[in-house]
Amino acid sequence: MLAKKKSSESRNRRVTRVEPPVLEEAVVAAQGLTDNIESQVEIAAQLMGLPEDEVRPVVLKSVSQPRRSERLPERMIMSERSEGPKVVVVERKRPRLVMPR
Secondary structure, three states: OOOOOOOHHHHHOOOOOOOOOOHHHHHHHHHHHOOOHHHHHHHHHHHHOOOHHHHHHHHHHHHHOOOHHHHOOOOOOOOOOOOOOOOOOOOOOOOOOOOOO
């Protein structure tokens, strides 16, 4: 018995899952854009579509906590590469010339 082929219509349907950001994600994004706390409140509120009064306590709470990068040790150990330096080649393509008729 042969399996039924799926119609091309079912393959072309795409389901896009949209998840709005949570408030903490909006605050982190705002912190990445500016160091000014009031600007962070404004940016996060606009991202979430919330009033600034609801966002302000979350921003102030996150400011009082040390950032993850600040909790990491100052020294980082990089392992040496044995493969040598990376080579990057940039080629410029010349525009095609069109011959007049």
